[in-house]
Amino acid sequence: MITDKLTVTHQFLEELAQHAGKAHFMPSDEIGQALQCLETQGIPNSKNESYKYCNIEAILRKNFKTISGKEQVVSFSEIKKQYAVQEAYNLFIVNGHICTDELEVSSAIKASPIQEISKEISAAHLAQYAKSNTDPMIALNAAYADRGFFLRISQTLDKPLIIHHINSLEGNLFFNTRNLFVIEKNTEAQITEFYYSSNENSFRNTVTEIFVDTQAHIQHVIAQNTGAHNYLFANTQVHQEKQSTYTNHTYTFSGALVRNNLKLDLNGEYTESHLYGLFITQQQQLVDNHTEVNHLKPNGQSNELYKGVVAEKSTAVFNGRIFVERHAQKTNAYQSSKNILLSNDAVVNAKPELEIYANDVKCSHGTSTGKVDENALFYLKARGIGEENARKLLLHAFAYEILEKLPTPFTKEKISTWVDEVLR
Amino acid sequence: MLSIKNLRAEINGKEILKGINLNVKAGEVHAIMGPNGSGKSTLSAVLAGREEYNVTAGDVLFNEKNLLELAPEDRAREGIFLAFQYPIEIPGVSNINFLRTALNEIRHYHGLPDIEAKDFLALVKEKQKLVELDSKLANRSVNEGFSGGEKKRNEIFQMAMLEPKLSILDETDSGLDIDALRIVASGVNKLKTKNNATIVITHYQRLLDYIVPDFVHILYNGQIVKSGGKELALEMEEKGYDEIKKQAV
Numbered sequence: 001m002i003t004d005k006l007t008v009t010h011q012f013l014e015e016l017a018q019h020a021g022k023a024h025f026m027p028s029d030e031i032g033q034a035l036q037c038l039e040t041q042g043i044p045n046s047k048n049e050s051y052k053y054c055n056i057e058a059i060l061r062k063n064f065k066t067i068s069g070k071e072q073v074v075s076f077s078e079i080k081k082q083y084a085v086q087e088a089y090n091l092f093i094v095n096g097h098i099c100t101d102e103l104e105v106s107s108a109i110k111a112s113p114i115q116e117i118s119k120e121i122s123a124a125h126l127a128q129y130a131k132s133n134t135d136p137m138i139a140l141n142a143a144y145a146d147r148g149f150f151l152r153i154s155q156t157l158d159k160p161l162i163i164h165h166i167n168s169l170e171g172n173l174f175f176n177t178r179n180l181f182v183i184e185k186n187t188e189a190q191i192t193e194f195y196y197s198s199n200e201n202s203f204r205n206t207v208t209e210i211f212v213d214t215q216a217h218i219q220h221v222i223a224q225n226t227g228a229h230n231y232l233f234a235n236t237q238v239h240q241e242k243q244s245t246y247t248n249h250t251y252t253f254s255g256a257l258v259r260n261n262l263k264l265d266l267n268g269e270y271t272e273s274h275l276y277g278l279f280i281t282q283q284q285q286l287v288d289n290h291t292e293v294n295h296l297k298p299n300g301q302s303n304e305l306y307k308g309v310v311a312e313k314s315t316a317v318f319n320g321r322i323f324v325e326r327h328a329q330k331t332n333a334y335q336s337s338k339n340i341l342l343s344n345d346a347v348v349n350a351k352p353e354l355e356i357y358a359n360d361v362k363c364s365h366g367t368s369t370g371k372v373d374e375n376a377l378f379y380l381k382a383r384g385i386g387e388e389n390a391r392k393l394l395l396h397a398f399a400y401e402i403l404e405k406l407p408t409p410f411t412k413e414k415i416s417t418w419v420d421e422v423l424r
Numbered sequence: 425m426l427s428i429k430n431l432r433a434e435i436n437g438k439e440i441l442k443g444i445n446l447n448v449k450a451g452e453v454h455a456i457m458g459p460n461g462s463g464k465s466t467l468s469a470v471l472a473g474r475e476e477y478n479v480t481a482g483d484v485l486f487n488e489k490n491l492l493e494l495a496p497e498d499r500a501r502e503g504i505f506l507a508f509q510y511p512i513e514i515p516g517v518s519n520i521n522f523l524r525t526a527l528n529e530i531r532h533y534h535g536l537p538d539i540e541a542k543d544f545l546a547l548v549k550e551k552q553k554l555v556e557l558d559s560k561l562a563n564r565s566v567n568e569g570f571s572g573g574e575k576k577r578n579e580i581f582q583m584a585m586l587e588p589k590l591s592i593l594d595e596t597d598s599g600l601d602i603d604a605l606r607i608v609a610s611g612v613n614k615l616k617t618k619n620n621a622t623i624v625i626t627h628y629q630r631l632l633d634y635i636v637p638d639f640v641h642i643l644y645n646g647q648i649v650k651s652g653g654k655e656l657a658l659e660m661e662e663k664g665y666d667e668i669k670k671q672a673v
Contacts, residue, residue: 373512375512376512378472379508379512379514380526382497383500383522383523383526385522385525389529390497393514394514397515398516401515403516
């Protein structure tokens with residue numbers, strides 16, 4: 001079997017080598033190490049524990065045996081007209097490439113193509129938080145990412161920053177994007193990333209490394225609505241310094257496959273982290289959320305709540321890992337996942353994992369999967385509300401607990417519309 | 425308005441209602457009293473259309489329609505309102521949104537268009553005042569974080585908004601202090617007209633000091649064993665249910 005897997009890997013890498021770019025901005029020893037990791041581990045399939053329900057190898061073998069296609073040219077002014085949000089700073093990323101007429105979005109925000117980062121930034125941050133040896137998909141990205149952007153927030157933002165991810169690919173493409181966010185000391189920012197839908201059959205393997213410096217406070221929203229034929233692998237690896245706050249909101253509405261790997265390293269004392277997730281899946285979708293919170297220093301706090309509505313023949317995975325290092329005393333870590341199944345063919349696999357080596361900590365986790373509450377349904381019906389509207393109201397109520405955590409009114413409104421659309 | 429004939433119902437194979445007969449006319453207030461486990465709440469659940477209960481025999485006519493054939497939402501649209509003993513909390517759905525949805529669905533059923541926004545708001549204001557409900561509560565999520573008394577008051581507010589023909593108050597007095605009880609009862613009394621009717625289900629006579637019934641029925645072991653005027657409630661309060669239990673044996 002191992003040879004088979006490696007054969008698939010080799011064939012795929014050959015295809016990539018011919019049709020995809022290379023991560024020229026990566027230090028060459030990093031690329032070498034990445035290729036070596038791929039060589040030994042291969043592209044993950046269901047035999048890898050953390051890819052049990054998410055067989056990437058099979059997807060690539062089936063849908064991306066050949067990679068061909070092109071990027072449609074899009075007009076920047078059109079994009080701006082369609083997506084720009086008045087009350088925010090806007091950054092447009094088309095097929096992973098930064099697309100803007102001015103790279104200084106504001107004096108507090110610097111954005112540039114990842115290829116143009118300085119040696120200092122590269123040495124300090126690149127491939128420091130997302131390590132090739134931890135995951136073959138990260139290795140694949142380190143070797144083949146040929147696009148992406150660097151974002152630096154150096155002062156507190158007076159408006160939220162919205163990053164619009166637009167896909168204008170045609171054909172059958174697999175591409176790797178590599179992003180790096182550096183959030184400097186004592187800053188506050190709200191960053192929202194919207195992934196818009198497209199009809200194409202593409203596979204995007206994204207790695208975003210985020211460095212949150214001392215006393216920085218960040219709200220980071222990732223909302224994915226990529227369309228029924230798209231495959232999205234989103235690897236978000238966060239490194240927090242002391243007394244910082246990082247709050248992640250991950251929303252997944254559509255996509256043939258969406259895999260979110262969210263890893264937080266709480267690498268300073270008194271850090272605070274919040275992880276909120278909502279996924280609504282249907283048809284034959286697979287949405288796989290893997291989160292990992294690593295408490296590495298004392299007095300850290302993390303709080304996680306993921307909710308899912310799983311319909312039709314779709315499958316959802318929630319795998320939440322909390323790790324508390326031996327020295328990370330006085331850690332508070334909470335985790336909860338709640339799911340509603342809307343059909344007999346829908347499947348949820350929810351798995352909390354706790355690994356605790358410190359003795360003075362408070363940790364808890366809980367998971368539940370069920371159907372719409374019959375008592376609540378009857379209550380609504382007894383007021384004259386029909387089955388369909390009653391269910392819809394209750395699903396909205398279920399989603400609301402996550403939605404209400406969203407930081408900015410525009411983001412809340414936009415994501416609520418997506419919730420409405422998908423629950424319709 | 426409502427005519428129940430020989431109604432029998434069971435849950436999980438256990439018969440709870442064993443032949444109920446009851447007639448309610450417009451303008452009347454009926455009280456149904458009885459000890460715990462006599463079938464009071466089952467009767468209200470069966471009338472509202474709770475699916476867990478199995479009706480095994482009998483007929484229920486509501487304004488000439490066969491009630492038992494209707495889905496719960498259609499019963500509500502026809503004008504039946506059940507004030508729940510334990511109102512459900514629905515976080516994330518505002519009371520106002522919930523009531524607008526309900527009111528519009530009822531209107532659609534009767535061939536009417538959606539209510540105009542300003543008419544709806546005026547209605548909310550008027551009814552809120554009638555049942556002395558804090559406007560803050562009306563704007564909150566349905567029953568979320570409400571005290572026991574606030575929940576019951578919210579039930580009466582919903583009743584005021586939906587203007588049912590027949591209201592069934594299921595143990596509305598349970599868990600209420602005397603002030604809350606008075607407010608709830610006064611709301612019910614204000615909503616009373618010659619065209620609507622009320623069934624008050626209660627264990628204690630206390631509520632009937634405030635909502636004065638025209639008829640009192642004693643339910644025991646799934647049957648109405650005694651009926652009378654409002655004095656029957658006082659009699660029960662004095663003597664307790666023991667005599668009824670003895671007679672039944």
